[in-house]
Amino acid sequence: MRTFGLFLLLWLVNLGGRGAVVAYSSQNATALAFTSCLSGNGIENVTFKSSSSSSNYYTLLEFSLQNLRYAKESVPKPYALIVPESRDQLHKSVQCSIQHGWQIVMRSGGHSYEGLSSNSQAPNFVIIDVMKLERVEVDMKSKTAWVESGATLGQLYSAIANKTSLYGFPAGVCATVGVGGTLSGGGLGLLARKYGVSADHVIDALLVDANGKLVDRKGMGEDVFWALRGGGGGSWGVVVAWQIRLVKVPPVITVFNVNRTGNDNVTELVERWQSVEPFAPEDLYIRVFVFGGSPVSLTFNGMYLGPLPQLLKLVNEIFPEMGLVAADCNETDWIGSVISTAVANG
The missing domain is CATH 3.40.462.20 (Vanillyl-alcohol Oxidase; Chain A, domain 3)
Structure with a gap:
């Protein structure tokens, strides 16, 4: 069950406070070391703002951006956009970012209207987009599912419906919203009066913490597990995948x-x-x-x-x-x- 990719949340530059963040005017050496770290770990799906393919950079940046205010030229843009293709690549992307002092902005579906999945006020930041980490595995024996943070609600719902018509999951009806954003923000939908918010039905998670370590619910501890379910992105780490409990629904x-x-x-x-x-x-x-x-x-x-x-x-x-x-x-x-x-x- 732990063969999953990662997600959303966080402010992972917890390396001694603001002293860990390098100003853009003196970032060349840091940027080179960061780029070398990514390359050395086989992470090639990276687009840099200053590269010759900058048009691809802006296409990718705005591809799932729901609040177009953050596409304005005056809004800070990330140094790089990283799209990991495996759990290991995501893990290594986070570790390289921590090691070289880059704040991480995680993006799943891009529906953060506050811009939390698209920009930052930190001098140095990168976006890690988990769109390629979208596996959903439904286990009807336990009435649970493991879902990667890059999956959308539409993908989650489809995977459940392919297994059963008598179980569902309480979340919203916008199919392109990312699972990671939904669960880290609470998650409200039409089943809420009967079953509460989406985060109420999270029973385990895989998290890359601020030290770059991959932990599950037991490893992170109950306080962190409680906080990341609905507490919002930006504080606790990068959630790789979530284990959720399905809820019973009538046939009609x-x-x-x-x-x-x-x-x-x-x-x-x-x-x-x-x-x-x-x-x-x-x-x-x-x-x-x-x-x-x-x-x-x-x-x-x-x-x-x-x-x-x-x-x-x-x-x-x-x-x-x-x-x-x-x-x-x-x-x-x-x-x-x-x-x-x-x-x-x-």
């Missing part, structure tokens, strides 16, 4: 999408939703999106862990103002519900 799930405009008393509908959703049965998840414009509009979007007739009966009892009808709904299975909701949300 109903998803729905209801659109309303300002002519339908949008303000009153949102206020009513606020009083209904916190007390609804845990099998029902309703969220609302409010859109500006003239008139203002909104969309109620959600999931019910059961068939369509039961959903209609329940909603018309507790939230008749939403006006849910059968035409707003799609009765499917778990993987179908994820796909339907993703399509509905664009």
Whole structure:
């Protein structure tokens, strides 16, 4: 189970504080030593900002960047982009970065809207992108899976669905979000009312710590294991892979999408939703999106862990103002519900 690649998180330049970071104006020797370290360890999938292939550098940098503010020329850019092709290469990339004083910014799906997976204020930093470390192994005997941090939610969901229609995983519906970012940030999705956040279902992890050592849950200790599940990237190390617990889902799930405009008393509908959703049965998840414009509009979007007739009966009892009808709904299975909701949300 420990034949996995790595991921996300961190601020691994813990080598005596800021004195470990070398200013760009005096970085040539450090950069040369760093480059030699990568090359000496067989890490060739590296693109440097100053190289003749700088166009490839910017293509790779922006390829999964979701917040385009960080593509602006004024935003600091990494000295290098490293794309490890194996767990060993990732491990060695981290060790070379630590040894030569480079801050590491880890990138999985690139969906960090704060730019934590794309930039840094440190004078010297590199991005290690784990997109090629995307293995998912589902074990239905234990109802668990090991998933590398470079896998996306779409890849995780697909791997689970290929094994069973009666188990799933509680996370979001955007298929391109990285697993590493989801689990290190908490992970909220349509199964949250019943099963909590994604990080609640992490039962083990492989971590490269600030000393470059590869450890599992036992080796890192319970305090670190607790902190890296939802504490956010940037503090504890590079997570190689996560072991997660699958959750049971019914064979029939109903998803729905209801659109309303300002002519339908949008303000009153949102206020009513606020009083209904916190007390609804845990099998029902309703969220609302409010859109500006003239008139203002909104969309109620959600999931019910059961068939369509039961959903209609329940909603018309507790939230008749939403006006849910059968035409707003799609009765499917778990993987179908994820796909339907993703399509509905664009």
